[in-house]
Amino acid sequence: MTQETLLIGLAGVLASAAPVVFAVIGETLSERAGVLNLSMNGTILLAAMGGFAVAYTTDNILLGFLAGMLIGALVALVVAFASITLKQSQVAVGFVLALTCRDLSYFLGSPYMGVPGPRLQVVPIPLLSDIPVLGTLFFRQDFITYLSFLFIFLAWAWIFRTRSGLMLQGIGEKPAAAYIRGANVTLMRYVYTVIGGALIGLTGPAYSLAIRAGWMGTISGLDGIGWIALAITIFGGWNPLRGAFGAYLFAFLQWLGLVLQPVLTQVPSQVLQVAPFPLMILTLLLVNIGNAEWVERTLAAMPESTRKFFAKLLRAMRASPPAALGVPFISRSRKRVLGGLYRRICARGRKLRAVFVKY
Amino acid sequence: MIRDRLGNLLYQLAALLLSFGVVSLILISVDASPWEAFRNMFAGSFGSLRKFAEVLVAFVPLLLVTAGLLVTFSAGLWNIGVEGQVVLGAIATTWVYRFFLDSNLPPALIIALAILGGMIGGALWGSLAGLLKVFGGVNEIFGGLGLNFVATALTIYLIFGPWKRPGVASMSGTVPFPDEFSLPLVENLRISPWALGIALVGIVIVYFLLQGTYFGLRLKAVGKNFRAAYLLGIPTWQYSMYSFLICGALAGAAGAMQVAAVYHRLIPSISSGYGYLGLLVAMLINYQALWAVPVALFFAALNIGSIQLPILMKLDSSLSGVLQGVLVLFVLLASGMQQKFARRS
Numbered sequence: 001m002t003q004e005t006l007l008i009g010l011a012g013v014l015a016s017a018a019p020v021v022f023a024v025i026g027e028t029l030s031e032r033a034g035v036l037n038l039s040m041n042g043t044i045l046l047a048a049m050g051g052f053a054v055a056y057t058t059d060n061i062l063l064g065f066l067a068g069m070l071i072g073a074l075v076a077l078v079v080a081f082a083s084i085t086l087k088q089s090q091v092a093v094g095f096v097l098a099l100t101c102r103d104l105s106y107f108l109g110s111p112y113m114g115v116p117g118p119r120l121q122v123v124p125i126p127l128l129s130d131i132p133v134l135g136t137l138f139f140r141q142d143f144i145t146y147l148s149f150l151f152i153f154l155a156w157a158w159i160f161r162t163r164s165g166l167m168l169q170g171i172g173e174k175p176a177a178a179y180i181r182g183a184n185v186t187l188m189r190y191v192y193t194v195i196g197g198a199l200i201g202l203t204g205p206a207y208s209l210a211i212r213a214g215w216m217g218t219i220s221g222l223d224g225i226g227w228i229a230l231a232i233t234i235f236g237g238w239n240p241l242r243g244a245f246g247a248y249l250f251a252f253l254q255w256l257g258l259v260l261q262p263v264l265t266q267v268p269s270q271v272l273q274v275a276p277f278p279l280m281i282l283t284l285l286l287v288n289i290g291n292a293e294w295v296e297r298t299l300a301a302m303p304e305s306t307r308k309f310f311a312k313l314l315r316a317m318r319a320s321p322p323a324a325l326g327v328p329f330i331s332r333s334r335k336r337v338l339g340g341l342y343r344r345i346c347a348r349g350r351k352l353r354a355v356f357v358k359y
Numbered sequence: 360m361i362r363d364r365l366g367n368l369l370y371q372l373a374a375l376l377l378s379f380g381v382v383s384l385i386l387i388s389v390d391a392s393p394w395e396a397f398r399n400m401f402a403g404s405f406g407s408l409r410k411f412a413e414v415l416v417a418f419v420p421l422l423l424v425t426a427g428l429l430v431t432f433s434a435g436l437w438n439i440g441v442e443g444q445v446v447l448g449a450i451a452t453t454w455v456y457r458f459f460l461d462s463n464l465p466p467a468l469i470i471a472l473a474i475l476g477g478m479i480g481g482a483l484w485g486s487l488a489g490l491l492k493v494f495g496g497v498n499e500i501f502g503g504l505g506l507n508f509v510a511t512a513l514t515i516y517l518i519f520g521p522w523k524r525p526g527v528a529s530m531s532g533t534v535p536f537p538d539e540f541s542l543p544l545v546e547n548l549r550i551s552p553w554a555l556g557i558a559l560v561g562i563v564i565v566y567f568l569l570q571g572t573y574f575g576l577r578l579k580a581v582g583k584n585f586r587a588a589y590l591l592g593i594p595t596w597q598y599s600m601y602s603f604l605i606c607g608a609l610a611g612a613a614g615a616m617q618v619a620a621v622y623h624r625l626i627p628s629i630s631s632g633y634g635y636l637g638l639l640v641a642m643l644i645n646y647q648a649l650w651a652v653p654v655a656l657f658f659a660a661l662n663i664g665s666i667q668l669p670i671l672m673k674l675d676s677s678l679s680g681v682l683q684g685v686l687v688l689f690v691l692l693a694s695g696m697q698q699k700f701a702r703r704s
Contacts, residue, residue, distance in 0.1 A: 038500075078688075086695025091437055091500065092642055093691055099635060100684025106677040108389065217675075227504045234501065274512035281491065281505040288496035 007136045009255060015141055017244075017251035018148035019044075019206035023229035024236060024243040025155045026199030030076070032159060032238055033192035034172040034324045037079050038094025040200050041226025042101025047071040047204025048222055049109035052215045055205070056117040064118070065144075065205045072201015073194045075101060080193040084186055087328040102223065112215045119213040120144060144206045151199070155240040168192060172322030175329040185329050203229070231280045235287060237319030246283075253279065290314035370697045374689035381689075382682050391674055399671050400664030400679070410663065412548040415555060416621055417633075417659035420445065420613035422558040424637030425644075425651045426565040427609030432646045433569055434602035435582030440488040440503025442634030443510035444481040444607045448614025449629040450514060451480025456536050456618070457522070466539040473540075474557075474615040481611015482604045484510065489603030493596045507634075515627055522625065532626035542620040551620040558616070559652075561609055566648040568605075578602060610634065636662075636683070643687045645694075658683055 023040060030037045037043075047068035055064025075097055082093040120142045129139040138149070159165040167188070170178035175185045207222055208215055232250060236243025289295055295314070299307050383393035404414050424441055431438035438444075455476035459469045484506065491502035522533045542551040569575040580588040581598045589595045617629050640658055644650035665679035 082692055082695060086692060086699055088691050088695040093688070095437075095439070095638065096642065096684055096687045096691065099639065100681060100688060103677040103680030103684060104385070107385070107675045107681055110675040111389075224508065227508075231501050231505065234498075274508050277505045277508040277512075281497070281502060281509075284497045284501055284505070285491065285495045288498075289494075290496075292494060292496040294494060 007133065009259070010252075011137050011140060013248065013251045013255045014137065015145045016211050016254070017247045018141075018145045019203040019211060020225065020229050020232065020247040020250060021148040021152060021244050022199050022206060023203040023226065024232050024247050025151055025240050026072070026196040026202075027230060027233040028196075028236065028238050028240055028243055029155065029159075029168075029199070030193045030196030031233065031325055032168050032172045032322055033189045033196075034175065034322055034327065034329070035080060035083055035189055035193045035196075036090045036094060036326050037076055037193060037196060037200065038091055038230070039075050039079055039097035039101060040094075040230055041224065042098040042105070043072050043075045043197065043200050044203045044207075044226045044229075045105040045220070045222055046075070046101040047201040048208040048220065049105040049112065049204070049215050051205030052117055052208035053109065053112050055209055056112060056115065059118060061118050061120060061209055064209050065202065068203075068205035069198040069201045071204070073198040076193045076197020076200070077190075079197070080190050083328065084189050084193075090326050098226065106217055109215050109217060113217045114214065117214055118209065120210040142210055144202075144210050148206075152240050152244040159240065169322070171329075172324055175324050175327075179329075189329070200226075200229075228277075228280065231284060234319065234321070235280070235283050237287070238322060250280075286317050287319045290318035291320065366697060370693040371690060374693040375686065377693075378682065378686040378689045381685050382678070385681065386674075386678075389674070391672055396668065396672060396674065396678065399667060400661065402664075403667040404660035404664035409548060412545070412550040414656070414660045414663045415550045417631075417662050418656050419554045419558040419616050419620070420631075420633045421637055421640065421659050422651060422655045423561050423609050423613035423616065424633050425640045425655050426558075426562040426648070427606035427613075428637050428641040429565050429569065429646060429648050429651065430578070430609075431602045431606045432641055433575070433579050433582050434599055435585065436492070436599060436602060437500050438485070438488065438503060438603065438606050439500050439635075439638065440485065440506050441606060441610045441637060442630055442632070443503065443507035444484045444610035445614040445617070445630040445634050446507075446510040446514055447484035448477035448481035448611025449618045449625060450510075450517065450614075451611065452477035452615040452618040453517075453522070453533065453625040454480075456540055460536075470540060470542060470619060473619055474612065477615025477618070478608040478611040481609070481614060482607040485603040485607020485610065486600065489600045492603075493599055511627075514625065514629060518625060518627060530627055532622065532624045535624045540619070541623055542616075544620070549621065551616075554616045554620040557612060561612065562648060562651050565605075565609070569648060574601075639683055639687050643690055 023044060027037060027040060050071045051064040051068035054067035055061050058064075078097060079090065079093055082088045083090040122140060122142050123146075125139040125146075129135040131139070157165075159168060167178060167181075167183050170181070171183060171185050171188050178188075179185050203225070204222075207225075208220075212220065212222070228250060229247075232246035233243055235246040299311055299314075302310065379397075386393040386396050403410060405411055424445060427444075428438060428441055431441075452473045455473040456469070459472070462469070488499050488503045488506055491497040492499045495502075518530075518532055524534050542553045544551045569579070577588070577593050578598055578601070580591065580593060581595050585595055588598075613633060614629065617631070618625060622629065636658060637655075640651065640655050644654050661679040661682055665676040668674040668676050668678060
């Protein structure tokens with residue numbers, strides 16, 4: 001393999017990871033706010049179909065992308081309404097939507113099966129694309145891939161470097177505390193779930209109008225992407241940078257499977273395509289095993305030096321979800337919450353005084 | 360109490376009507392007559408004895424999967440991996456059949472062994488998700504999903520690799536087994552009374568397990584509050600594992616039925632999505648075993664009824680999936696609404 005083909009292959013990896021990056025960032029925002037949007041797999045398919053259908057009928061690619069985002073936002077709104085307002089199980093609602101949207105996309109999409117439609121073009125960025133290696137890798141992509149690069153850093157900066165991002169972490173970790181600090185937890189959760197949903201919706205047209213242009217119904221090969229993106233979100237520890245890394249790793253592995261195909265002829269191609277899944281289970285295991293009880297017990301029984309080593313190793317891999325993920329927040333009036341805190345402090349004071357009096 | 364029941368029924372009726380309304384709107388949006396579509400679906404599932412037999416063929420695995428899922432749901436677990444457990448059941452059944460292909464054992468014994476093998480295969484695959492959950496801290500949803508994809512890949516690998524048809528491997532599956540390996544079918548129909556019986560026995564066992572045994576009570580305690588159950592001295596993680604094993608065995612039986620009574624070979628889409636559909640059924644019946652039979656029959660009828668839609672009306676057969684999903688969604692939303700209004704008053 002020459003260097004040129006290798007570079008083009010790797011640039012392809014960056015491009016084919018772009019849709020997954022959007023999904024992972026969208027899910028990360030939603031879960032950071034405490035809402036698990038499990039509908040992702042169906043949303044992506046419906047947005048891919050809807051985005052393609054709109055772009056095809058209007059002959060306007062931008063409208064196609066907007067339609068995909070709108071579909072994602074609407075599905076997320078249903079998840080938000082059911083889980084935040086009605087306090088139903090997020091897993092149940094999300095799972096039902098995942099199946100329903102998938103079937104809906106197949107049902108509504110049948111007239112668009114296999115029709116050739118518009119496709120996003122590669123736009124090399126003038127000067128930057130002439131840089132030897134990096135130019136081919138990063139600056140000869142299409143618009144949506146550039147957008148994916150941008151969103152990774154935007155999302156990271158928003159969550160970890162702004163005040164609003166801090167509040168976002170707060171409503172996912174300790175909604176009651178954020179509430180006391182003046183955050184409208186319910187509204188914020190709605191907003192972040194819908195924004196996250198719109199990003200997840202962007203994934204659909206990013207496939208059907210760019211990477212895998214067109215709508216092919218059940219053989220689009222998109223069924224399953226949403227579940228992978230969910231796993232990558234966990235792998236990413238709810239951090240856009242680490243999540244994006246997961247998405248690129250996944251795309252790289254898929255590409256590797258294709259490249260290795262001619263070498264490993266006795267392995268059917270379908271098997272290589274699922275190679276990421278055992279790996280996904282393995283990474284989830286590595287990320288989560290630090291949270292298991294028996295590991296803690298085993299660690300505690302180890303001699304000090306080994307214990308420290310393993311504890312460090314586990315901590316480096318471990319990712320803990322936002323503490324209030326999936327937990328409905330029941331808002332009480334601020335006065336009552338504060339009143340409760342005040343009473344508890346007073347009670348503690350009385351107890352202390354009683355102790356002093358005794359001695 | 361009676362008013363509660365009545366209110367419950369009212370909300371669910373409203374959900375049913377709403378979901379048919381929404382699906383009608385979807386149908387109108389693609390210039391199809393909803394009335395004609397629903398009539399065709401009904402005729403396609405109950406129109407003749409042959410069609411109803413097809414409904415029962417779909418009903419058998421769906422009921423078995425639902426029965427298994429009731430156990431894991433009682434233990435508070437979301438066993439999405441049930442789809443893969445069906446697949447592994449089918450693979451194990453095929454393996455047993457192939458193992459005894461040239462033996463002199465009576466066919467009845469081989470069939471029994473094959474079904475048993477399928478149940479063990481499903482249970483083992485279920486226990487994998489359970490081990491990941493209990494010892495690895497991996498959420499059963501993600502572990503199960505990953506295992507589902509692995510199971511599908513395994514099927515395709517076997518069909519195109521070690522178990523391929525002599526000559527050329529194809530998506531049509533492995534070589535069909537001889538007729539005596541099939542569960543006895545009703546004359547001229549594809550339904551086996553044995554398979555139907557096994558499915559019904561499965562749901563009855565689960566019903567009594569959950570309603571009438573100490574085991575069921577403890578399982579539900581684990582599901583309701585893991586920590587409290589632990590403090591009460593219930594071996595919690597063992598109970599989680601038991602529920603995975605039982606669900607896996609029942610799902611494996613569903614896979615075994617697909618091989619032994621329907622396809623007589625291993626095909627790539629052997630599970631036909633019954634695992635996921637079973638999850639919908641379990642949610643719709645609100646995890647009550649008593650309702651599993653009628654609702655599973657209804658869902659099976661929708662699936663079979665929609666098969667004719669592409670030919671009769673040029674509509675995609677995924678309409679049944681849309682209807683099933685929308686129905687469950689509205690029932691979930693309706694029960695949420697009901698709880699909300701109950702809290703307010």
